[in-house]
Amino acid sequence: MKNKNGYITEKGYKRIYDKNQKRYRMEHNVIWEQHYGKILEGMQVHHIDHNKLNNDISNLKLVDSLTHKRIHSGCIEKDGVLYKPCKKCNELKPIDNYYKRKVGISPWCKECCVKNAVDNKRRRKQNGNKQESIR
Numbered sequence: 001m002k003n004k005n006g007y008i009t010e011k012g013y014k015r016i017y018d019k020n021q022k023r024y025r026m027e028h029n030v031i032w033e034q035h036y037g038k039i040l041e042g043m044q045v046h047h048i049d050h051n052k053l054n055n056d057i058s059n060l061k062l063v064d065s066l067t068h069k070r071i072h073s074g075c076i077e078k079d080g081v082l083y084k085p086c087k088k089c090n091e092l093k094p095i096d097n098y099y100k101r102k103v104g105i106s107p108w109c110k111e112c113c114v115k116n117a118v119d120n121k122r123r124r125k126q127n128g129n130k131q132e133s134i135r
Helices: 027-036 065-072 110-134
Strands: 014-018 023-026 043-047 060-064 076-078 081-085 092-094 098-100 105-109
Touching: 014 027, 023 027, 027 043, 027 060, 043 065, 060 065, 065 081, 098 110, 105 110
Parallel strands: none
Antiparallel strands: 014 023, 043 060, 076 081, 081 092, 098 105
């Protein structure tokens, strides 16, 4: 329910009425802009502690949309390098160890992708030999 203090969205973010723009906006974006100015296109405000209601400026960080997506998909930043957990071996590896795709990067690290491709090729070859012996 909307009121003068704002409301919580279905996804758990607080929206408040921005008197300057005469519309409801995400509180974290309004707070960021009050401290640092307009948010540039392609950039997003990230909650460092992942608490969507903690809109203290010390908990907000401006990141590009790809980095923001990576953070929320399990990537971790260490010493300026992003690491991602492989969905196959579960090891945390630098994102450079993943194949790039048209949209994002592979869910499996390069090592797991290569191993999977080799295993599949062996399986196809074995199944092909079985097919020939049946004929």
